[in-house]
């Protein structure tokens with residue numbers, strides 16, 4: 001395997017991230033469960049957005065931008081990591097977040113405040129409204145002679161998606177070193193770039209690996225969004241392969257709604273912490289891990305198969321919720 005991605009990239013995180021076997025859970029569930037620790041990637045408290053930002057912010061710098069504008073939910077991990085990476089590069093971060101009844105500055109907001117990221121709360125439930133405000137500011141700043149760069153929600157644009165093609169290549173080369181085949185890759189899917197990149201990267205390398213995204217928020221036409229992101233990213237790296245709709249597998253473990261902790265998710269957080277000493281988050285990885293365990297129980301992931309769970313981070317979110325489960 002000697003694929004190379006020939007696009008400008010910054011080194012913002014500590015890669016490769018560790019790939020470790022969960023020994024006790026593997027015994028409990030009769031299969032080989034591995035975890036790819038993208039929560040340990042060395043910026044902020046870690047998380048999947050850093051791989052995307054290595055490509056996106058390289059583009060911002062090449063375009064001579066001085067200000068990075070992005071958006072998300074009130075506890076957006078993407079917004080925090082964008083602000084952290086921007087600060088590292090000497091760029092000014094400006095965040096547009098959904099207000100949604102925010103009353104205290106905990107979790108990701110606390111960390112954003114530590115680095116004095118400018119936060120604009122928008123009192124709406126619609127991302128499109130938040131984006132409108134963000135783009136309006138970008139226009140105003142441009143008129144003042146500044147050079148703003150806007151990153152859409154989750155960094156899920158083709159360039160960001162390339163970050164997880166790169167992540168998939170990293171994972172497969174680790175598995176190859178250890179002479180292991182990967183039967184399944186499981187990740188939480190939110191804005192789709194992570195899964196799109198993983199599906200695309202897997203397509204380039206392995207015919208026998210199934211990538212399954214765990215849905216944690218209701219999205220319309222989400223399979224198409226993910227397929228398009230994956231294919232646009234493949235085009236950016238000048239590879240010939242294309243992914244098909246049937247390559248995009250989604251399982252719904254949303255529960256009561258986005259960012260509302262589920263009973264199963266809380267149980268998964270407790271289980272992984274107690275058995276393996278690893279912390280998950282309530283919005284993404286807790287639900288995704290619970291989904292994976294359910295898929296093992298249901299036989300979708302079979303006995304003795306090798307499954308890799310992508311720990312996409314999100315840990316600050318745990319400090320912004322009450323867990324009553």
Ligand SMILES: *Cc1c(COP(=O)(O)O)cnc(C)c1O
Pocket residue numbers: 047048077078154156188189190191192193194195281284285312313314315
């Ligand atoms: C953003 C995020 C995801 C989802 O990644 P997408 O590329 O948006 O699908 C998963 N886990 C965590 C912790 C995240 O912050």
